[in-house]
Amino acid sequence: MTSPINLAFMRIAKRAERQDDATLARTFVDFGAVLAALSSVDHSLIFGRRGTGKTHLLTVLRTAREKEGTVAVQLDMRNLGSTGGVYADPQIPVSQRATRLLIDVLAAIHGYLLEQALADDSRVDLGAAGKALDEFFDAHREVKVVGTTTVEVATVAENSFSAETRVGVTASLKSASIAADAKDTDAGKEAVSAKRTVIGQEIHRVNFGSVSSALRKIVESFPGGRLWLLIDEWSEVPLDLQPMLADLLRRAVLPIKGVTVKIAAIEQRSRFMIPDADAGNVGIEIGADVSAAVNLDDFMVFDNDEDKAVEFFRALVYAHTCAEMEEAKATVPANEAALISAAFTQANAFEEVVRACEGVPRDAINILSAAAQRANDSSISVGDVRAAAQNWYLGTKDAAVSAHHDAKRLLTWLIEKVIKERRAKAFLLEAGLRDSLVDFLYDERVLHVLRKGMSAKDQPGKRFIVYGIDYGCYVDLISTVRAPQGVLDLGDSASSDFSLTVPHTDLRSIRRCILDLPDFYGSVAESVPVGSAIG
Template structure:
């Protein structure tokens, strides 16, 4: 391959968009790659919550679904919850009551949905556009009602007044005519005034709102309405159950509507007990199912499947760009990978990405920049992974000293002492440590298996994690042949996930209280 062609291949990798919302819908539809049966599950008409960490492709999946259902004749309404109202101002203002902030959140959300529906009414051929517009007017009335909270003062004035003059009276009888009269007249006058002093306050009426939405879906028939809510976790945690309760009471029961919500699992609160009832959405009951992209993107025990997924991902994104640069572009994903990477380098890239598409795209772009006019090798992948780790992931912990310290101690113990990348935590034990969730959200820890059972202690559950590739890639760059990161816990990510015979699970569990110097905290392993 000529240097010129190789440079074009690397440039195509560097030009892949990093975020789905900055890409046009057609490109999103043509570049989407589904992991396993995820696409089929997402396309079901059930209400669903789509979980996934940052960078796993939640936004891409929702926008792909939006394009897909639109092409089948249905009506998608996509709402990015980061862009409604004033998420950094009103919703985060602790001086306001939660009910006030929550009500404004509901109103702003319904306003965003109304705006999207208005675009549908103006741009699409609807069977009954008049009925749709009337239903949308009712939707506005129900979601933006205002009441005044405060004192009400009533005032009445009365009096009499004398005047002189003439009057003309028109009368109707068998002989219609006019009657004149003159003299004194006495009139009575009464005035009344109602004075309200208080504050106008929005309130959302769930009953009328549900009826208005039913009228909307009726006007859209036979098309189905798909409500796609993205970036749920960007909302303040304490307000999320309020919006979830609006959906449960007014949207989820409406026939002809499918609701999909994209959220970060450990940064979402859909359910809040309230006396004998509850506020919000009960996952598994009100919302039929929850789908985790993190689970679908675990490829550790099937390396070939992982390479197929990411190979197709790069080909779908970079292939069209490369076709505009060279005469004979690669015909498929395998041909593209063979041109772009040296032997073993693509497998190393897949390992470095840890199942996160955004990390894979950024590492590939940096590696292509390092390689310049040469195919990408293992050294370029490792240097790029190190740069990405320092630039993005580690930088996220600069203001979080507890999480930074926890990561340092885990790397010292797992990588430095045990010469491994996988480890096990007691579910009840690590639930008390918010830093584990923070490291997981930052893609510095990766959950490989949930609910591991120890046959000797069947009442205790464990989760299997892996240290991020970027945490130990610097050791791989040193070239010390005596240091190897062995996958001693490879059973964690195997298809069955069963420890070998004679293996004591509790011996490999990390004792977080002891590791962090807090022996009195948490149950710890038995």
């Protein structure tokens, strides 16, 4: 029979949107004073890969503002209109797709505010804000017909004629007379009619000035004159439309006194501005219009700060486990230490969970759930954690990478160059260099940023980013026939007890391990047949 603690581990929700606000507020664990930083009224961005807690953070921020009596709107960009349909349809001109997106965003804001007014008039007074809400609705619903116009004029003439003649004769003995009477009529009527025909297409348009004016009036009617706009899943918007949406915010929303905007996005899949020398920049300039307040990928990586990472994940796991065990009416461990002692065979088994998740809370919860299922009625061991990490990697990350041919080739090349030749688990890449394949592997959480601003031993003056290869990828490598025999002295690759050690990253030992991407692309070009294309 599965132990109550392991059952609780398996029941923890893997996504924040599947839990109610009260549970999210209770299970939230702050780190690095992130919540305090985001509570500032300044506009700011929240960067982080999938699973780092962006939605959880925004939800807690919204509920905190609502408890203060402030109106807060949280938008999930995945739920707007036709994100995967009309917005991304290349057959539709980008201007039309962008306009439809802007209309959907404004309609969502309008709908949320109207819903708040109907549900709680103490927060949004419909009597005070009603007229402004109507203006806001009209401002983003303007329609213009673009096409040709034809005017037709028709003249119709009508004529009628009638005649009547009467003749009378009278006679008598004394006299005779003749009387005649004639009458004729002639009538005419002319009618002129005109018809205007418009042949064209209805084009929706958004007037930024009208939107801004109406929204300003709405905000002024709120208690305290404040509105928080929290935009989640920004990176779900097609990349070519993101600057247009950002430009709407910059022109119509950001300048309004009393409005605070927070945007959660994946850095590698976001484009906030398009430089345009003629028309001016389109979009939001990071650092000028908004600040990049938080990057969740910079926190909680085990190799960065072991103590801080373990402390955070102990608190996180304890909060979630208590919530699940209380709901199941099971006995809750008295504190974090009691939970770790009861659930794991030894302290370093939990530390292995922290290492395996590479600083991503959702990965930690999934690995912990799989390890608990493997352990069943027993305490979780290091072997359970490593097996769970390997399965999580193969089932999610490796599957995504395998579907991208060039990214798979780069990962294979990294394993050869970094693990086999350099005998390391991490490497350096010069800061400022952007590569789509590296970004893809990072976005899929196969590569992780361990440190920024690192210097290399042989290249003074340059700064590098330290990337580490995913823990699950490494475990999969050393536990299969693909293991680099004789390189890391890892023993029998077929061993099933997972007694092998996944090495810690020694930053001093990798200062010569600089990744040479031109070398990779050169090797790929040599292996591609003539007439084929790379990428």
